[in-house]
Amino acid sequence: MVPTQSIPPWGPTEKAALGANRSRRLWSTRAHGERGDVAESVIVFPVFFLFILLSIQIAMWAHGLQVVQNAAASGDQAARAFGGSAVGATVQAERFVDATNGTSALTDVHVSVTFLPGGMSRVEVVGEARSILPWFHVRVSAVRIGPVQRFRSSG
Numbered sequence: 001m002v003p004t005q006s007i008p009p010w011g012p013t014e015k016a017a018l019g020a021n022r023s024r025r026l027w028s029t030r031a032h033g034e035r036g037d038v039a040e041s042v043i044v045f046p047v048f049f050l051f052i053l054l055s056i057q058i059a060m061w062a063h064g065l066q067v068v069q070n071a072a073a074s075g076d077q078a079a080r081a082f083g084g085s086a087v088g089a090t091v092q093a094e095r096f097v098d099a100t101n102g103t104s105a106l107t108d109v110h111v112s113v114t115f116l117p118g119g120m121s122r123v124e125v126v127g128e129a130r131s132i133l134p135w136f137h138v139r140v141s142a143v144r145i146g147p148v149q150r151f152r153s154s155g
Helices: 012-080 086-103
Strands: 106-116 120-129 139-147
Touching: 012 086, 012 106, 012 120, 012 139, 086 106, 086 120
Parallel strands: none
Antiparallel strands: 106 120, 120 139
16 A cells, blocks of 8 residues: 555645735734834833943942941041041041042042040041932032040059
8 A cells, every 4th residue: 555645736826825825914913913012112121221220320329438438437547546637537538539439439529527525536528429320419428426546644
């Protein structure tokens, strides 16, 4: 018994026409379904990129805040040391900002050192965190207050 091969009742031209109709049906359903996808993408992608930019901006703000806090601590340590002065503490805090600010995390940095009554020192460092968004400007500041070391004789 010889296996028989079934031959379709249509010829090659009918087969090509049938394939063209099928591809038109698939194309028309895809094009109709993609219209909703495009509308969703127009909304989703800008929101996604705005979220990414805000995340980067928050990270830059946090880094600027950390630099300011550490600069205030460095200036406070210099002010509280035995024989420390306001000028020396200011220079120490500014050096710390200059050394750490190689990534330009801060702009417009100001350092102020004052000696308070009762043997206390106050160091304040204020700056503006770098911004990648034109409408997002945030100031960062840190204040450190502590007792000044003094030599006291016993008796």
